[in-house]
Amino acid sequence: MQRIDFAYSTARQQHHSTAILDKLTELRPDSCFRILAISDRDLYIPILTHVYGEAQLNGTACIISLYRLTHSQPPYQESGITTQRSIKEALHELGHTLGLRHCTDPSCLMHYCRRISDVDHKTDRFCRYCQVWLRDALEKERLSFSSR
Numbered sequence: 001m002q003r004i005d006f007a008y009s010t011a012r013q014q015h016h017s018t019a020i021l022d023k024l025t026e027l028r029p030d031s032c033f034r035i036l037a038i039s040d041r042d043l044y045i046p047i048l049t050h051v052y053g054e055a056q057l058n059g060t061a062c063i064i065s066l067y068r069l070t071h072s073q074p075p076y077q078e079s080g081i082t083t084q085r086s087i088k089e090a091l092h093e094l095g096h097t098l099g100l101r102h103c104t105d106p107s108c109l110m111h112y113c114r115r116i117s118d119v120d121h122k123t124d125r126f127c128r129y130c131q132v133w134l135r136d137a138l139e140k141e142r143l144s145f146s147s148r
């Protein structure tokens with residue numbers, strides 16, 4: 001486990017996710033084609049109050065935060081909901097690293113979620129349009145990775 005103190009903002013009392021992504025890029029072993037960090041800290045980027053995660057578009061690193069996936073759901077006592085949300089957010093961020101952008105379909109994994117209810121509302125699947133994009137991106141990735 002790596003300490004992420006370097007990304008802490010005392011003014012915001014949150015961690016700046018972009019700074020962590022830069023560090024992750026350095027830490028990624030050559031044998032891994034993507035690196036995903038999971039943090040229990042509250043993350044932000046300067047233009048937003050918080051983020052559930054962040055990814056480098058067409059890059060190698062992404063991160064998700066469990067902080068708001070766990071803490072902001074008084075109506076939910078159901079076990080497993082945090083796991084479901086985390087899986088959705090992790091796949092969403094990994095999608096960005098493969099070049100996928102936000103999707104207007106509210107049930108698609110690539111839909112941008114402002115509120116936790118948006119996360120709960122979307123399914124754990126990519127829509128048909130995003131699936132096509134993803135398949136192409138993975139194929140390209142496979143070709144470039146195997147030719148190294």
Ligand SMILES: [Zn+2]
Nearest residue numbers: 092096102112
């Ligand atoms: Zn996104």
Ligand SMILES: [Zn+2]
Nearest residue numbers: 103108127130
């Ligand atoms: Zn989609």
